[in-house]
Amino acid sequence: MTVLITGADGFVGSHLVKDQAQRGRRVRAVDLTFSRIGAMADTPRLEMIQADIRNSDAMCQALKGVTTVFHLASAHLATTLPERDYWTINRDASRMLVELSHAAGVDRFVHCSSVGVYGKITHPPADESSPCNPDLIYERSKLAGEQTVRDYSSTSGYPVVIIRPAWVYGPGCLRTEKLFRAVTKRHFFFVGDRETKRHCIYIQDMVEALNRVASHPNAPGKTFIIGNRKASTLRGLVQEMADLAGVPAPTLTIPRLIATPLFTLVETAFTVLGQEPPLSRRSLRFFDDYSFDTSLAKREVDFEATFSIREGLRLTYEANPGSLNLGKAPDDVRAKAYTR
Numbered sequence: 001m002t003v004l005i006t007g008a009d010g011f012v013g014s015h016l017v018k019d020q021a022q023r024g025r026r027v028r029a030v031d032l033t034f035s036r037i038g039a040m041a042d043t044p045r046l047e048m049i050q051a052d053i054r055n056s057d058a059m060c061q062a063l064k065g066v067t068t069v070f071h072l073a074s075a076h077l078a079t080t081l082p083e084r085d086y087w088t089i090n091r092d093a094s095r096m097l098v099e100l101s102h103a104a105g106v107d108r109f110v111h112c113s114s115v116g117v118y119g120k121i122t123h124p125p126a127d128e129s130s131p132c133n134p135d136l137i138y139e140r141s142k143l144a145g146e147q148t149v150r151d152y153s154s155t156s157g158y159p160v161v162i163i164r165p166a167w168v169y170g171p172g173c174l175r176t177e178k179l180f181r182a183v184t185k186r187h188f189f190f191v192g193d194r195e196t197k198r199h200c201i202y203i204q205d206m207v208e209a210l211n212r213v214a215s216h217p218n219a220p221g222k223t224f225i226i227g228n229r230k231a232s233t234l235r236g237l238v239q240e241m242a243d244l245a246g247v248p249a250p251t252l253t254i255p256r257l258i259a260t261p262l263f264t265l266v267e268t269a270f271t272v273l274g275q276e277p278p279l280s281r282r283s284l285r286f287f288d289d290y291s292f293d294t295s296l297a298k299r300e301v302d303f304e305a306t307f308s309i310r311e312g313l314r315l316t317y318e319a320n321p322g323s324l325n326l327g328k329a330p331d332d333v334r335a336k337a338y339t340r
Contacts, residue, residue, distance in 0.1 A: 002026040004066045007073030009036045011173050019207045053093045063104040068214050072112045090141035095148040102158045109160045117143040127293040128223050159220035161213045166227030170203030171319035184245045189252040191259040197231035197291040202312035205305040216301040224297045228305045231291035244317045
């Protein structure tokens with residue numbers, strides 16, 4: 001079995017590359033750079049292909065002999081990225097890649113989207129049939145990517161699976177590390193209701209979900225939300241991080257009426273300067289209710305997340321606390337928070 005993974009050097013992609021290699025599969029890893037998985041260059045059956053997924057010639061070559069495609073690559077976090085790049089990467093390249101995969105005889109195409117396609121959820125928890133109302137460029141372009149892949153599958157009969165992951169976290173996740181640092185340095189503050197819910201999924205569960213939809217006979221033609229069995233409150237999520245770090249949990253709360261213009265102003269100012277802003281309109285999404293009904297994946301492909309948020313954060317922290325600029329939490333704090 002030969003798999004092709006686009007976005008292979010990203011957070012999820014790098015974990016998936018390691019997982020597939022450990023399963024004894026031939027892996028073709030495609031990305032622009034290989035800072036995360038470069039140390040794996042000598043791994044048997046692993047081929048690293050440095051290419052832009054918008055390059056049709058390069059992708060044609062990469063797809064030869066491939067049985068499964070995991071399409072993870074996307075324009076994602078950079079607010080200074082030109083808008084046209086979001087469309088050409090998240091929409092146009094996805095359409096091209098699914099067509100090339102079909103022509104190359106690839107058995108199954110797994111397209112990784114995002115729960116961001118829902119935009120602001122008006123009636124949580126959302127499920128796969130809930131309306132999508134994205135307003136940010138990342139969200140809109142990811143939804144367009146979904147639609148173009150789904151349309152091609154519908155007209156051609158080609159087996160495609162679309163997944164919408166919740167917030168994926170774990171060792172090596174830059175967003176998780178940033179949040180840990182903010183909590184530890186007491187820079188973190190809430191916006192609005194601290195009991196707002198957020199759905200998460202630990203990276204090991206995410207990798208297992210990708211494997212499940214890539215092989216299960218019920219998966220083709222369907223869209224799945226991938227997340228924990230239940231959402232966590234923001235207060236509870238941050239409390240877990242504070243307990244791990246051995247610091248008081250943050251309590252400062254800013255009203256959304258103040259935060260919205262503030263975040264927008266900071267984003268605008270930094271974008272004009274050509275720099276990534278510390279706060280942005282997308283940052284505000286963290287404080288929206290992003291809770292979901294994840295039961296469809298359980299019913300259709302027998303996938304259910306196994307790592308609790310407490311266990312996942314503990315494993316994330318213990319993997320490399322030095323990278324988070326954190327000291328070890330006192331033994332009594334750690335025992336109190338994580339004894340089962």
